[in-house]
Amino acid sequence: MVLLKMPMLSSTRLLLLSSPCQKLSSLSKAACFHGSGQLLRHVESNQGPLTLASLDPKIDTGKTNRGKNNKIKLETSSTKEKMGEVQPLSSNKFKSVATRKSLESALSPFNAKSFSELGLPTFLLERLEAEGFKVPTDVQAAAIPTILKNHDVVIQSYTGSGKTLAYLLPILSEVGPLRRKSPDCKDEQGKKMEIEAVIIAPSRELGMQIVREFEKLLGPSDKKVVQQLVGGANRSRQEEALKKNKPAIVVGTPGRIAEISAAGKLHTHNCRFLVLDEVDELLSFNFREDMHRILEHVGRRSGMDVREPKGPTVRRAERQTILVSATVPFSVIRAARSWGNYPLLVQAEKVTTLDSAPISEPVNLSKPSLTSSKTSNLQGQPAVTSLPPSLKHYYCVTKLQHKIDTMRRCIHALDAKSVIAFMNNTKQLKDAVFKLEARGIDAAELHGALGKLVRSTTLKKFKNGDLRVLVTNELSARGLDVAECDLVVNLDLPTDSIHYAHRAGRTGRLGRKGTVVSMCEEPEVFVVKKLQKQLGVQIPACDFVEGKLVMTGEEERTLERIR
Numbered sequence: 086m087v088l089l090k091m092p093m094l095s096s097t098r099l100l101l102l103s104s105p106c107q108k109l110s111s112l113s114k115a116a117c118f119h120g121s122g123q124l125l126r127h128v129e130s131n132q133g134p135l136t137l138a139s140l141d142p143k144i145d146t147g148k149t150n151r152g153k154n155n156k157i158k159l160e161t162s163s164t165k166e167k168m169g170e171v172q173p174l175s176s177n178k179f180k181s182v183a184t185r186k187s188l189e190s191a192l193s194p195f196n197a198k199s200f201s202e203l204g205l206p207t208f209l210l211e212r213l214e215a216e217g218f219k220v221p222t223d224v225q226a227a228a229i230p231t232i233l234k235n236h237d238v239v240i241q242s243y244t245g246s247g248k249t250l251a252y253l254l255p256i257l258s259e260v261g262p263l264r265r266k267s268p269d270c271k272d273e274q275g276k277k278m279e280i281e282a283v284i285i286a287p288s289r290e291l292g293m294q295i296v297r298e299f300e301k302l303l304g305p306s307d308k309k310v311v312q313q314l315v316g317g318a319n320r321s322r323q324e325e326a327l328k329k330n331k332p333a334i335v336v337g338t339p340g341r342i343a344e345i346s347a348a349g350k351l352h353t354h355n356c357r358f359l360v361l362d363e364v365d366e367l368l369s370f371n372f373r374e375d376m377h378r379i380l381e382h383v384g385r386r387s388g389m390d391v392r393e394p395k396g397p398t399v400r401r402a403e404r405q406t407i408l409v410s411a412t413v414p415f416s417v418i419r420a421a422r423s424w425g426n427y428p429l430l431v432q433a434e435k436v437t438t439l440d441s442a443p444i445s446e447p448v449n450l451s452k453p454s455l456t457s458s459k460t461s462n463l464q465g466q467p468a469v470t471s472l473p474p475s476l477k478h479y480y481c482v483t484k485l486q487h488k489i490d491t492m493r494r495c496i497h498a499l500d501a502k503s504v505i506a507f508m509n510n511t512k513q514l515k516d517a518v519f520k521l522e523a524r525g526i527d528a529a530e531l532h533g534a535l536g537k538l539v540r541s542t543t544l545k546k547f548k549n550g551d552l553r554v555l556v557t558n559e560l561s562a563r564g565l566d567v568a569e570c571d572l573v574v575n576l577d578l579p580t581d582s583i584h585y586a587h588r589a590g591r592t593g594r595l596g597r598k599g600t601v602v603s604m605c606e607e608p609e610v611f612v613v614k615k616l617q618k619q620l621g622v623q624i625p626a627c628d629f630v631e632g633k634l635v636m637t638g639e640e641e642r643t644l645e646r647i648r
């Protein structure tokens with residue numbers, strides 16, 4: 086077998102403006118990334134110098150009863166480069182993958198210990214066992230002890246590597262019926278229950294998925310401990326449920342959480358955990374006002390002086406802030422420094438200071454500035470691994486009017502069972518579905534303009550395998566977890582490398598195999614080349630001939646030379 090190895094390059098945000106509509110959305114997002122700092126009340130200078138000694142994980146941070154084995158391994162730099170692998174066509178089997186059993190050990194994210202070594206309470210360990218979670222993933226093994234030690238964290242690890250449980254387990258260790266009960270812990274019956282953890286996600290689908298993950302571990306009798314507060318659902322019913330069930334954990338979208346909070350129906354001043362899942366998306370312009378309210382209110386007691394000296398050795402008087410995403414641009418690092426208390430960066434199995442974080446400023450690659458000094462400075466920076474190592478990437482040049490036909494040939498060539506196809510323009514999704522169905526492929530559209538019932542039903546059908554293709558837009562690019570998805574097709578190229586990473590990450594989850602095929606017209610090939618460079622992955626040209634995927638570009642000739 087011939088392997089082509091190439092070092093990962095810095096995953097700097099790209100701005101590729103290929104249509105007026107994309108241009109607008111990209112620009113507004115870029116504006117918000119730059120502008121998010123203006124939201125912030127605390128400035129960096131409040132925090133004092135950050136030293137490794139001050140981060141000593143063995144120092145007691147105020148809470149008791151922590152596990153003994155949860156020392157945090159701090160690394161001061163993240164300069165190890167990971168190697169991507171590209172295999173020649175002949176070695177590809179393109180089998181569809183349906184179950185956890187099919188994890189490839191070489192690419193598996195499970196190199197860690199057992200859950201019992203991470204300092205989790207017994208009840209929770211029992212629930213994990215019962216639900217079939219046997220071994221923590223690398224990011225879980227690093228993040229769980231760090232959060233249990235009260236550190237604010239930024240968790241960055243590639244898509245499908247288990248980031249949800251990485252924050253959910255430490256929260257359940259401290260909040261709700263599975264928690265570690267310490268002597269001073271008040272009984273629920275003796276004390277008015279308050280919200281102790283708030284989790285924010287950018288979409289209703291992702292919010293509901295997180296709630297299901299909580300419910301799985303809480304079990305049927307305790308599932309009211311968590312409540313979803315997502316948009317699109319009946320607000321007064323949600324407010325009534327809050328009053329009646331007194332949940333300890335709420336999971337929701339920024340708009341709905343901010344709305345209920347502003348109405349005085351959500352009491353979060355004593356909240357201990359604030360999680361922003363897909364934080365880079367939550368920093369976008371669309372969520373700006375709601376996020377401002379949430380960050381100002383959750384876990385912030387009135388009268389508390391937020392300018393008090395901070396430090397990991399000080400008993401926490403305010404919330405613990407946990408920021409999570411597969412992509413961490415500089416705006417997130419800046420936000421973490423401003424909102425957090427000595428935050429640490431957890432990247433896969435490593436825990437480092439934010440100082441050693443790779444900094445990625447947006448670079449507009451629609452201009453011919455690739456060789457400018459700014460770009461060349463980025464070359465030496467460590468790679469940000471946002472993509473699962475098990476993914477295979479290809480692009481296929483095809484005329485606009487032939488894209489659906491090319492996709493049909495792609496699905497058959499790869500024998501793909503569960504496909505997510507992304508388009509940029511919502512209005513074109515229906516037409517794509519119509520054409521796929523005309524070719525005998527079960528498909529449905531999913532986007533934000535559909536009613537909540539249609540959205541839930543479509544997603545359920547896709548997860549159950551009743552639909553072969555889900556045709557969607559950016560709504561489904563973030564967080565959506567469908568284990569069986571074995572192919573992602575970009576019917577339109579994404580606007581930048583961050584969007585590419587999240588779309589691609591819907592397949593190849595948790596070490597499974599997955600393929601990403603981007604369809605483009607000849608004049609767009611340069612965009613693929615730039616994505617390839619930014620992401621540090623090989624994206625060879627391919628076509629689908631006689632029911633097979635064949636590589637057609639210079640990469641194939643390179644492979645021939647190596648052979």
Ligand SMILES: Nc1ncnc2c1ncn2[C@@H]1O[C@H](COP(=O)(O)OP(=O)(O)OP(=O)(O)O)[C@@H](O)[C@H]1O
Pocket residue numbers: 217218219220221222225242243244245246247248249250410411563564565566568590594595
């Ligand atoms: N330790 C584990 N053992 C087995 N399965 C796990 C484990 N941890 C997580 N999973 C499962 O792996 C899948 C992917 O996890 P999750 O959605 O948290 O990934 P993620 O890193 O948040 O991805 P994304 O960046 O796309 O949101 C989920 O179905 C989850 O239940």
